[in-house]
Amino acid sequence: MNGFVPSFTDASPVPCRTLYNGSKIPAIGLGTFGSDHVSAEDVAGVVKEALKLGYRYIDCAACYGNEKEVGRELKNALDAGLPRGELFILSKVWNDCHAPEKLIEACKKSISDLQAGYLDCYLIHWPFPNYHAPHCDVNSRNPDSRPYIHEEFMASWRAMEQLVKEGLVKNIGVSNVTIPKLELILRDARIKPAVNEMELHPTMQQGQLFQYCLDHGIQPIGYSPIGSPARPERDRTPEDICDIEMPEVVAIAQAHKVHPAVVCVKWAYQRGQIPIPFTTKASNALSNLKAILDDSLTAEEMDILASCERNCRLIKGQVFLWKGAGSWRDLWDTDGSIPGWNGYKG
Numbered sequence: 001m002n003g004f005v006p007s008f009t010d011a012s013p014v015p016c017r018t019l020y021n022g023s024k025i026p027a028i029g030l031g032t033f034g035s036d037h038v039s040a041e042d043v044a045g046v047v048k049e050a051l052k053l054g055y056r057y058i059d060c061a062a063c064y065g066n067e068k069e070v071g072r073e074l075k076n077a078l079d080a081g082l083p084r085g086e087l088f089i090l091s092k093v094w095n096d097c098h099a100p101e102k103l104i105e106a107c108k109k110s111i112s113d114l115q116a117g118y119l120d121c122y123l124i125h126w127p128f129p130n131y132h133a134p135h136c137d138v139n140s141r142n143p144d145s146r147p148y149i150h151e152e153f154m155a156s157w158r159a160m161e162q163l164v165k166e167g168l169v170k171n172i173g174v175s176n177v178t179i180p181k182l183e184l185i186l187r188d189a190r191i192k193p194a195v196n197e198m199e200l201h202p203t204m205q206q207g208q209l210f211q212y213c214l215d216h217g218i219q220p221i222g223y224s225p226i227g228s229p230a231r232p233e234r235d236r237t238p239e240d241i242c243d244i245e246m247p248e249v250v251a252i253a254q255a256h257k258v259h260p261a262v263v264c265v266k267w268a269y270q271r272g273q274i275p276i277p278f279t280t281k282a283s284n285a286l287s288n289l290k291a292i293l294d295d296s297l298t299a300e301e302m303d304i305l306a307s308c309e310r311n312c313r314l315i316k317g318q319v320f321l322w323k324g325a326g327s328w329r330d331l332w333d334t335d336g337s338i339p340g341w342n343g344y345k346g
Contacts, residue, residue, distance in 0.1 A: 033064050040065060043064075044072060046282065058088075093156075103159040119168065122173075123197060145320060173195035174195075179212050182212065196221070198220065201222070202308040222274065240312060249263050270296060324342040
């Protein structure tokens with residue numbers, strides 16, 4: 001039936017984490033962002049193979065441009081007997097749909113495209129309604145871009161809460177959100193975020209934000225867990241560090257006889273975040289899955305990897321800057337407060 005023959009007859013081999021409301025989420029997911037260099041059909045093909053291998057968490061987003069193709073493979077798996085309750089399907093609303101009525105329609109479209117009946121989790125992809133065209137240059141700027149405006153964000157969050165009330169989604173969360181923003185969101189939310197999806201890898205550990213999330217019952221999900229070697233050109237700068245070339249990572253990989261990318265996935269899982277590595281190869285997807293199932297890193301190795309922190313943000317978000325901002329750092333509240341229309345300049 002549609003060629004779906006799962007290697008795992010159920011989801012039991014893959015451990016889960018428990019969200020604050022009791023929902024279960026697999027401890028590793030498959031990322032699907034490859035739209036800058038991989039076709040939608042190729043991404044769908046990886047999803048098909050990943051489901052056979054035992055992946056049950058598929059991390060999607062409207063702006064990735066492949067939800068219809070991914071949805072086709074999800075539907076094939078469901079038609080072949082995979083229980084819907086074993087799947088954890090996450091999607092995200094894009095920046096041009098933050099207006100409450102647009103947000104609700106965007107969610108319904110993702111549900112329709114993904115053919116899964118409902119979403120297990122829905123995120124606000126970025127905390128600004130700052131749209132940029134697909135494949136734009138790093139210097140591209142939208143004149144309508146703006147800083148974080150809490151009242152506008154909370155209008156969007158009320159629509160997210162409505163999605164839960166209507167049964168369209170089971171959990172809601174945020175992405176690329178800092179501590180100063182989370183403090184305001186937690187103060188005013190009726191339903192607090194269940195997850196925060198953020199950049200996490202050995203050279204970008206975000207220790208304070210990571211711990212803040214854990215302390216407030218928010219599960220960290222880590223994107224770019226191996227350092228995003230195939231990230232878009234607009235997100236590359238000369239000072240970037242490649243995680244899988246770090247001597248500490250390479251040495252541990254050699255000791256375990258695995259690729260350095262596998263070490264990064266092991267570290268992420270054992271630290272407590274949920275890694276969502278993307279790959280176009282089923283063999284790599286299997287290696288990433290096995291990484292969390294056996295051959296754990298030692299406490300000493302975890303300490304060594306903790307020392308790899310370099311505050312090396314790879315996904316800087318320059319294209320989301322507003323006219324008065326000083327630099328991409330203004331997107332990340334690096335001074336411990338939320339900058340306004342003139343950034344941190346005044």
